[in-house]
Amino acid sequence: MKKFGFLLFLFVFMWAIPNYGHAASAGAQIVLDGKQINVTGSAQPEIINGTTMVPFRVISENLGYKVNWNQGKKSVQVSNDDTEIQLAIGSKSAAVNGKKVTLNASPVIRSGSALVPLRFIGEQMGLDVSWDSSSKTVTLITQNSGSGDGETTPPASGNDGNDSVPSEGLALVNGISLSDNRMLITTTGTAKPNTFTMAGPDRIVIDLPNAAFSNTFRDSLTLSQDLSGEFAVMDNENVTNIRYALFQDNPSTVRVVIDLNKAMSYKAYNEGNDLIIVDLMEKGSETTAPVGDGGKKVVVIDAGHGAKDPGASAGGGRNEKTFNLAMALKVEQVLKQNPDLDVVLTRDDDTFLELSERVKIAKNLNADVFISIHANSAGSSSASGTETYYQRSSSKTLANTVHKHLVEATQLTNRGVRYGNFHVIRETTMPAVLLEIGYLSNSNDAAALFSEDFQNRVAQGIADGIEEYLGVN
Ligand SMILES: [Zn+2]
Incomplete structure (x- = not known):
């Protein structure tokens, strides 16, 4: 019809x-x-x-x-x-x-x-x-759609004859991000990095053989029609730029280049099946241990939304994604001072990540806790206050502990610890909570949320809650 x-x-x-x-x-x-x-x-x-x-x-x-x-x-x-x-x-x-x-x-x-x-x-x-x-x-x-999510195993390199159409068995690169001296490359399927340095200018080259860009890569980073792109790195004393491209067709190889201000050492390794980590180190002090090494607890902080997905809005350009990111960076700064913790952000700039990517990062790192930071919005402008959500019962103690410190810090209405069926706290496997710190639709809450003092105080509160829960305070 x-x-x-x-x-x-x-x-x-x-x-x-x-x-x-x-x-x-x-x-x-x-x-x-x-x-x-x-x-x-x-x-x-x-x-x-x-x-x-x-x-x-x-x-x-x-x-x-x-x-x-x-x-x-x-x-x-x-x-x-x-x-x-x-x-x-x-x-x-x-x-x-x-x-x-x-x-x-x-x-x-x-x-x-x-x-x-x-x-x-x-x-x-x-x-x-x-x-x-x-x-x-x-x-x-058209790809064979027989395989399940994320379970595609790339063929061992070189054993695949000379098939000139690289469409099957490839690891797919979903996203690339850099936080301080750590680069995260999220994939579907395992890609083993081949890494080397080049000088003049100094750079680190990461080749991922049997890999290609996923269909959703473009959602988070720009990719031109020749399948290349780059982004400038701000506020980083070592890295100026990240470039990436489909470097070669046969075998399909993704190349990621880290442009440096000076020569540096690095360690590149796989964490789980779907995550590659490249740690940058000062020459002569190559001591950075893999995430969680030496019994450190691993904390994943997830700033909700990002890029094309601004989340809730308080008007005047005050978007939830901006607030969430500012908070995540501040919590990271506090937690980084604790030698018993390794902190990883799912995003540390205004990029878009699928919810499943956020979960994947935490799972692959075997994180001990996962904290997703959000701000709320309601149809009525009178709704106000702070909520902490859990989905699995194994997250309840974390929710109670973080919420206690969070509410003390926000000094907003205590709306309590609640059950919420959110993807990131449902699909993760470690204790996970989602914080709705205040209401952007309420003018009092919104003014507080975008104040520097409030953010600093709340970041300290969230960090206190995490440290108390993990017993590392
Ligand atoms: Zn949100």
Whole structure:
């Protein structure tokens, strides 16, 4: 029925709207699983803002996804069994399974057909999408979907013949972050780092053979069409820049480069299956032990939200993600002074991390406790105060202990220790709590939350609670 509705619409639309002139830019070639797709009809693929746009007929006919057109809303819905994408003509904002995302280019109407961003849709649907700018070719590879989450084991290097299409058995790099002198690379599947240094300028090179960027990598860091990118590192006395790229196709190899101010030593190692850690050390003092070594307790601090996901807002640009990060950094500073603790942040800047990535970091580190920091929001501006959430009963003592110190520090209404079914405290395996420190929707709470004194006091309170719970105060 829906398909029929669409066809009917297209028919009407084609007659109702005068033909738009084709854009000057040449169209792109599309290759699906090694076969070139011929786009028939007057609407042809186009490159808009560096994004390959295709008539959405291509999506339904060649990729087999369900496509529905809503004439009233001028919106397109693309779906398969587990993903639903909503796009609207002329709008850069789209939704994937109800979650808002921003596109590089908005869908447009050409010759009576909607053009939609091919790469975005392919990636959301779990295809391997790559782009060759010289031949203007988009290559789509449908992946075998037989394996479970995160259980893909890469083949031992070199034993895989000369398969030139690296789509199976690869470890997927989901995110890269740096906190002080420690870099975290989160993956799905194990990647064994090959690491070496180069001079002039000084840098450390980490090669991950049998690895590629995951479809969600772009959610946290920029990745250009040639599959490379970088970010500048602020406030770090040793590191200036982090660069990354798909360095080589066969075997598919991801290269990460740490640009340094001076020559440094390093230690690179796997923590669990899905996490690579690179610790930087001053030359001559190569003593940094792996996380949790020597009986240290491992504390993971998780600043909620980040980047495209700002969380709650208090207005005036005061976003929850900013508050959460400021708090996490302050708690880290306090806890770092305790020689019995190793502190790891899930993010230490304004990046986006999936909830599952946050959990993965804690699990792979065998963390002793996991603390997620948030601020609340309610429909009524009168709601105010501090809450601590636990999900598993094994987290209750941690919740009680941290909450006692937290409430004393916030001096806001004590809204108590509560059960909350949040992903990060449910899916983690160690005692885990989620702190809602105050309400951004309440003007008194919000003013406090963004004050430096309050943040310092509360960071000390949270740290006191963690230390008391771990018996390391
Ligand atoms: Zn939140």
